[in-house]
Structures are given as structure tokens and as C-alpha cells.
Amino acid sequence: MDNGECDLWSTHLPVLAACVANTEGPVLELGCGHYSTRLLHALCGPGLRPARRLVTCDTDPSWLRKFAHLRTSWHEMVARADVEPYTHAAWALIFVDEAPAGHRIGVIRALRQCGRLWVINNTEPPVTDGRKAYRYDEILPDFPHRFDYKRYPSTWTSVLSDVPLPSWLEGLV
């Protein structure tokens, strides 16, 4: 599936990469994927710097198994729907891209005070047939600062925070 330019499942990569590269500290990925999990692993790994803690969480164990080879001392892979264990940490960045769609606002609420920067996928206006039942309008307005990455009109990715966002985000295309 593509939009004539790139795979529709990959549209969040530029803004996610930019946010990870410009933050320090642990990263929580909610919902693994062929694009995001490998990219986050590459950016958080101990290349020429110390590793960053990366936790990949997914409600579907069969998806996590696809990435079992990426499990390391610094990259945890966890199959669970309950994110309560992660509410006791301070996350530099939380990436939200999990299924089922309706699960997302629950985990955002649960982790609301634990993430400094949030990157949330599929924030485009809902389609009228209700397929995209993310119900983001119930939680995203609580964030005082928001940037919508709309490079790909059918799939937006938003960056949200309680602190002002860096101005360079506006320059992303």
C-alpha cells in the first residue's frame, strides 16, 4: 500500500526520527511495526554513544515475535495491553501507534504525566465511516502544545507536549 510516494505505513518515520534524534533519555514505543521498531532500534542503539533505553510494547504477541531478534539489554520487548508498569518512569519520548485503535486513548491517559514528548500516529481527521475509531479528540486537546505533520494527507502524525515544542518542527515537510 502506498500513496504514490511511499508506503502508507511509513509516513511517520521522518517526524519520529527527528524527535528521537533531538531528545535524550528513554523511549517507549506502543505498537511495534516494521518501520518504527527498526528505526527506533537504530537510533537508540549503542553506536558511537551509550545506548538509550527503548521499550517496545504491543498487545499482539505475534507481532512482537517478528522483532524478537532485536531484544537486547537496552531494548525490551513486552507483550501486554496494560501499561501501568510504565507509569513509574519518565519517558523522553512516547510513540503511539498500536492496535486496537480504541486502545490508544486509554494508554495516553494512563501515561499522560510520564512522557515529555509524544509522537502519535494517525491523527488526521476521522473518516466518516468510523473505521478509524481512535477518539483522539477526547484526549489530544489536553496537550497545550501540538504540531501536526501533514506531509502525507491521508495519514498525519502529531507531536504533543506540555512544554513548548521546538520551532524547527514547523520547518519539516
Next chain:
Amino acid sequence: MSGQWDIYATHLPVLAAVVDNSQGPVLEHGVGYYSTPLLHALCAGTERRIVSVNGDPLWFERFRNYARPWHEFRLAAMPEDAPDLLDVEWGAVLIDGACLERAPWLKALWAADRARFIVVHDTEIPTSYDYTPVLSKFSYRYDAKMRVPWTSVVSRHATVQWLERCL
């Protein structure tokens, strides 16, 4: 969740790791729907200099909206069309342009000896793109074979085995 990797995107984790673990300007040979937005985004936060080079003006136009004071676009098919670029101390280079342009750029960059890390896409077939003669000259090489097409990272002076730890 996602489906499978697009074959045109197999180099992205390698490219991201190299750019994020290097300093200095970035040279992109061959603009594309995957690499150009990613490199642009990775460089935006610090306004790290990036130069995107391509030999096809029609293809190039599709990416002009990425141009910034820190992100330059140069129309140049061969290295002799932009000799000043061979004098830059590149932190990272991507070789992923038109087939007949790749080996000349790689050879010129090897000879200039100014690039720290060079990411080369589509290296799974040794004879393709005429890569072999020049790739074999580099002192350090890492082949990322997780996905086909492969991506290799080479350097004349810096080890690249650290990539194993983050790929």
C-alpha cells in the same frame, strides 16, 4: 503495525544510525521519497548542513520544497559537475542515485578522502552498479543484510563495526 518493508526503504535504519552517530555535513546522492524526508528531518533540529545531489532535473523538482538555507539542492549528474563537493569534509554520505552515477561518485569520494562514513544502497550483487572495484578499496566495511536490497557502510579511516550494535 505495518506490512512489509518497501524495497526502496531497506536502507533507512542504517542511514539513520550513521547520520545520528556522525557529525558534520551530509551528502545525499540521489534524492528519493524515503531518504530525502528522513535526512531532512534528521538534520532539521540543528540545521545541520545537507546537500542533495541529483542528475535528473524533472525528478529533482519533486523535492524542491525541502530546500532550506541548510538544505541545498544541486543538479549534478557526475562529480565533475560539482567538484567543490569533493572538498567538503562530509560526516555522512548516501550513495543511492541513478545507476550510472553511483560508481563515479563513490570513486571520486574515495579519491578525495573527505567523507567519514559512506552509506551505499543495493550492494547485494557485487557486480551491480560497478561497485566492487571501489568498495574493495575502503579499509572498513559493514554490510547490513537484514533486508534485500542490502546496504553497506564503508569508511577509509573509521571503523564501522559499531553498526552491529544498533541494527
